Amino acid sequence: MNCHEPQSHRSGKLRKFCEELVLPETGVVVVGHGTANPVGAAETKNIVAQVDAILPNIPVELGYLEVIEPTIEMAVERLAARGCKKVVALPILLFAAGHAKQDVPQALQEAVARQGLSVTQADPLGLHEQVISLARRRFYEAIEGLAPIEGGSEALLVIGRGSSDPTASHQLWGFVRSTYSSMVRVAKHRFAISFVAAAKPTMSEAVDQLMLEINGRPSVRRVVLHPHLLFHGHVENQVEKYLEKARSQFPSVEWVKVARLGAAPEVADALVDRGLRYLCGSN
Template identity: 40%
Template sequence: MMAGKGLPQDCGLLVVGHGTADRVGEAETRTLVGHISDACPGGAVELGFLEVIGPSVGESLRRLCARGVDRVVAAPLLLFTNGHARRDLPEALAAAVAEERIPVVQAAALGHHPELVRLSRRRREETRRVLPPLDPREEALVFVGRGASDPAAATQLITFLEATRACGADCRPGEPAAICGRGLCPATCAALPIPPGPGRGGVGFVAAARPTVEEALEEIVDPSRPGLVPRRVLVQPHLLFRGRVEEQVREAVDRARSRHPAIEWIVVPRLGAEPDVARAVVARALETLEKVEG
């Protein structure tokens, strides 16, 4: 028997958040889990955190067991596969399973799920819509990730950015879909260029990877680079919720604004607790169950 839109009635969904001391970020996480529950009517859904705040993964697994489920799929609220997905979450699940002795499988990170790709692109377009018109060649984009020591961090972020431009919905009127990307800053990753387009573009990271946000913001306005020096720079943090990482991005943008006051610096809103994200989380969980069940 299946509950609602596909979650088996005997299977609980353990949604795992990183954990944050930011009250707004915590509230956003809980709001998202509400959307996930709405997407699984009749299903057993619980939220657990890896660190900082509770309930813990173990506590939430116990709650699911108390609700009578026979197995659990753990769905991480992680944008990409990183140390949390490869190490921290499996360790937390292993410790919890040792106590509860219930089958638990871990779903993949959200990655390049189409729901997130469309939402990210929409955030950019919503931002542009309220700004004065500008020659596309004079607008630049810096896409910002949290960062990780994993060498794949840059590749994952760049690939996601490429995906947001793949179908043409991010194009300006009259731009061919195939060339709506902007060439990456040289420091970003020469092996993975975004197709050249009308304005400059690049990626940056808040921690543990290069280029840093500061480096990316300086390079994007470097007059020695090919193309027009931008009159406007969109800085888009690829983040789910508010927290210290987003604060660091905004602080870096404020410093860039003080160094280059003639340029318009705009921060694009984070992804947030949208139903789009909830649908992606549920989809990842169901994909995992399908693989397990063959």
């Protein structure tokens, strides 16, 4: 597939290729983080259903890392019962942090060891072109109908979930550059990043920095908050809570929130694309 092709063409080629992909004794476990939030859980299941449809000849099961069932162990058991001897894991994770590097691999290895299977784990979604394209679309949806503010008085705050991983800030800035560096619409924006938990700066710290006055006047008149999140849950609720506080604290500023990625086809396509080299190399 040509990396310069339009997204729709590349997606179509991916799905056509996968329709004809037959891998005996190989199954896929799509690994979700796990959430008690019913909307987030439904979005996860929706993505897994899309992955299942993209890979019609390969068994696909959902396994959550924590909080709710089915667990990763249960998903691997189901694949074993369906005759699979090899498992390819597709983690629904945005970045390579603790879950991707430690928790998911450990849970997978323990699960396949009990069944006598082998497992390989695909990379997180990261800066996959489908994710970047979807993030840009979410931004444009959020600002639709809003006229640019003259004088460069707009700011963009990209918010990550947060992690104790030392590369958390580097990875989030990488997302910011990949998503926004080519967009003329934000060329004069002030940029900042923040995290909901476990990393600095916090949302409050980042906004306080953006609101520093220049020559006695507020530096920004509009702030676009872009929470880079997959599904609804506790983290997005924390962002909403902070947004309410910010609107009260800075009433003269216009606050705009970008929607989460959600159960969009681009997420399912990116997941499968991340796993293809492991699937195609598994037999």
